[in-house]
Amino acid sequence: MRKVLIPTKLDKFAATMLSDRGYQVVLDAATPLDELVKANSDAEVLIVRSEKITPEIIDLLPNLKLIVRAGAGYNTIDIKYARKHDIDVMNTPGANSNAVAEEVIAMMLAVSRHVVAGDISTRKGDWEKSKFMGHELTGKTIGILGLGHIGQLLVKRLSGFEMKVLGYDPMLSPALAEKLGVELTSVEHIFTESDFISLHIPENDETRGMINRRLLELMKPGAMLLNCARAGILNEADLRAVKAEKKIFFCNDVYPKDVAGEKPIADVCDLMLPHLGANTFEANFVAAKRAAEQTIAYFEQGITNCVVNKALPDGLDAKYQKLAYVLTSLTNAYLGKENPTRIETSFYGDLAKYAKWMTPPIAAGIAAEFAPDTTPSDAEHYLSDAGIELVNREVDNNKHYGEAMTIDLFVGGNLIYKASARGTITENNLMISRLNDFDQLYLEPTGHHLFVEYKDEPGVIGRIAGILGEKNINIVDIRAPQDLKSGLSLTVVKTNVEVPEMLVEKIREAVNASKAFQFTYLP
Structure with missing residues (x-):
C-alpha cells in the first residue's frame, strides 16, 4: 500500500x-x-x-x-x-487559474472605485462621496505579461469590459492570440501604453527582478500594476522610487514568504491581500x-504529462534531441573559429510543440561544457549569458518536411554570415538532409566524417581519397552534393578513424578548399 x-x-x-x-x-x-x-x-x-x-x-x-x-x-x-x-x-x-483571474478583476475594481477606503469611511459615519471619484475599466487598455492558463482566462473574464488587450508571451502562437483578441507586443510597449498591467509570469533566474525601474518609468501616470504571480519578479526598491513620481497604483497578493508579520512592501501597496489568489472553495x-x-x-x-522536472516530455522521441545536438554541432563546426551570435530554429510537424525541449541539446552543440540534460530554462539562460539570441521561427508545414528541424547559426552584428542544416529521423536513424545550400545530402552522421567544400572541378574526390589512402585511412562512405548556384561542391567522407588535423590541412591545400573540417559524432 x-x-x-x-x-x-x-x-x-x-x-x-x-x-x-x-x-x-x-x-x-x-x-x-x-x-x-x-x-x-x-x-x-x-x-x-x-x-x-x-x-x-x-x-x-x-x-x-x-x-x-x-x-x-x-x-x-x-x-x-x-x-x-x-x-x-x-x-x-x-x-487555480479562474480564481486568480477573478481576483485580478476584483482588485482592479476595488482600487478603481475606492471600495475598501469607501467602506471604511462610510462605516465611520463619514460621507466623502466627492473624495472617492473613481475610474471605469471599460475602454481602457490592459497589458498582460504571461498568457498561460491564468492570463488567457483573465482575457476572457475581461471581455465584458470592452478593454483593449496587449499581451506578452513568447510561447503563445499568433493564431491563438488573434483568437483570444490579444495584440502580442513587447514588454516595453505594454508598460508604455497600458492603463492596467497584470503580471502572470513565473519566478526563475530569467524573470527575477524583471519588473524594474526601466520598465516602471515607462508607465502612464495613474496606471495600475497588479502582481498576483510571484513576489520576486518585481524589484520593490525600484517601485518605491518611481511610484510617487508617476502616481502609479499597485495591487499585490504575493510575498517572499506566506507568513504573518509586517510586509516591507506595505508602504507602496494601494491594496494588499494575504495571497488569496487560489483561496476559493x-x-x-x-x-x-x-x-x-x-x-x-x-x-x-504511467501518465506523466504534468511532470515539470522531467528530462523528456511525453510524446517526444529522445532521438530528436540528439538530432538537434548534431545539427547544431555540425553548423558550429562549419563556422570554425567564428562564434555564433544568433540561433534560429524551425521545427516542423509535431516537433513544433517540443521546441523548448530542444534548447538544452542546442546549447550543448555550441558549448561542449554544457550538459544536454539540463532544463530548457537553464539552457535559455546559458545562451542569453553568452550573448547568443535564440529565435524559434514560425514554419510552413505545407512544405511537407514531416517531423524535421532546421538549425541556423549566425555570426556578427549584422548577421551576414551563417551556417544552416536540416535533418530528420529516418528508419530510426538520424539523417542530415541539407547543409547550407547542399541539398539532398542524406547523411547519417554517426562516426567520423571529413567535410570538404571547394569550387567544383573534376578529380577532387580522387585527390581526397588518395591522400587518405596514403595514411591507410579507410573510406566507409562518400556523399558529394553540389550547389549549382554558387558552383561549389561538398564532399563528405566517412572514415574508419578520425582524420588528424594535419591531414585535414593537407587536403585543404591540395584541393584549394574553402572549408575543410573533421566532424565526429559517437553517441
Missing part, C-alpha cells in the same frame, strides 16, 4: 479519493512539516500547496517517488534536487481532485 502524505490545508476530497483506491493517506495541516515528514518517512507521495520542499525535506523521505503541487507554481519545490534523486514533481496547471476542490487524479494516473497508468 502506497503512503501519501498531505501536509497542507487541502480539500478532503483528495484524501477520500486516494483512500478509496487503496492508498494510505495522512492528511495533517497542523503538525510542522519537518516533524510530520520525520513521522512518515515511508511516504512515497507528497501532495503540497505552498509548503517549501527543500533538499532537507526530500532527504527525510527516502522512499519518495512523486511530489504533487496542488496548484500551478512550483518555485517552492527544489525540482532539480528532486530530479537528481529520481523524484518526479507534478503541478496541477489550471486548477472551488479552486481548492479542483486542485485537490486533480492532485488525486494525477497521482492515481501516475502509478496506475
Whole structure:
C-alpha cells in the first residue's frame, strides 16, 4: 500500500479519493512539516500547496517517488534536487487559474472605485462621496505579461469590459492570440501604453527582478500594476522610487514568504491581500481532485504529462534531441573559429510543440561544457549569458518536411554570415538532409566524417581519397552534393578513424578548399 502524505490545508476530497483506491493517506495541516515528514518517512507521495520542499525535506523521505503541487507554481519545490534523486514533481496547471483571474478583476475594481477606503469611511459615519471619484475599466487598455492558463482566462473574464488587450508571451502562437483578441507586443510597449498591467509570469533566474525601474518609468501616470504571480519578479526598491513620481497604483497578493508579520512592501501597496489568489472553495476542490487524479494516473497508468522536472516530455522521441545536438554541432563546426551570435530554429510537424525541449541539446552543440540534460530554462539562460539570441521561427508545414528541424547559426552584428542544416529521423536513424545550400545530402552522421567544400572541378574526390589512402585511412562512405548556384561542391567522407588535423590541412591545400573540417559524432 502506497503512503501519501498531505501536509497542507487541502480539500478532503483528495484524501477520500486516494483512500478509496487503496492508498494510505495522512492528511495533517497542523503538525510542522519537518516533524510530520520525520513521522512518515515511508511516504512515497507528497501532495503540497505552498509548503517549501527543500533538499532537507526530500532527504527525510527516502522512499519518495512523486511530489504533487496542488496548484500551478512550483518555485517552492527544489525540482532539480528532486530530479537528481529520481523524484518526479507534478503541478496541477489550471486548477487555480479562474480564481486568480477573478481576483485580478476584483482588485482592479476595488482600487478603481475606492471600495475598501469607501467602506471604511462610510462605516465611520463619514460621507466623502466627492473624495472617492473613481475610474471605469471599460475602454481602457490592459497589458498582460504571461498568457498561460491564468492570463488567457483573465482575457476572457475581461471581455465584458470592452478593454483593449496587449499581451506578452513568447510561447503563445499568433493564431491563438488573434483568437483570444490579444495584440502580442513587447514588454516595453505594454508598460508604455497600458492603463492596467497584470503580471502572470513565473519566478526563475530569467524573470527575477524583471519588473524594474526601466520598465516602471515607462508607465502612464495613474496606471495600475497588479502582481498576483510571484513576489520576486518585481524589484520593490525600484517601485518605491518611481511610484510617487508617476502616481502609479499597485495591487499585490504575493510575498517572499506566506507568513504573518509586517510586509516591507506595505508602504507602496494601494491594496494588499494575504495571497488569496487560489483561496476559493472551488479552486481548492479542483486542485485537490486533480492532485488525486494525477497521482492515481501516475502509478496506475504511467501518465506523466504534468511532470515539470522531467528530462523528456511525453510524446517526444529522445532521438530528436540528439538530432538537434548534431545539427547544431555540425553548423558550429562549419563556422570554425567564428562564434555564433544568433540561433534560429524551425521545427516542423509535431516537433513544433517540443521546441523548448530542444534548447538544452542546442546549447550543448555550441558549448561542449554544457550538459544536454539540463532544463530548457537553464539552457535559455546559458545562451542569453553568452550573448547568443535564440529565435524559434514560425514554419510552413505545407512544405511537407514531416517531423524535421532546421538549425541556423549566425555570426556578427549584422548577421551576414551563417551556417544552416536540416535533418530528420529516418528508419530510426538520424539523417542530415541539407547543409547550407547542399541539398539532398542524406547523411547519417554517426562516426567520423571529413567535410570538404571547394569550387567544383573534376578529380577532387580522387585527390581526397588518395591522400587518405596514403595514411591507410579507410573510406566507409562518400556523399558529394553540389550547389549549382554558387558552383561549389561538398564532399563528405566517412572514415574508419578520425582524420588528424594535419591531414585535414593537407587536403585543404591540395584541393584549394574553402572549408575543410573533421566532424565526429559517437553517441
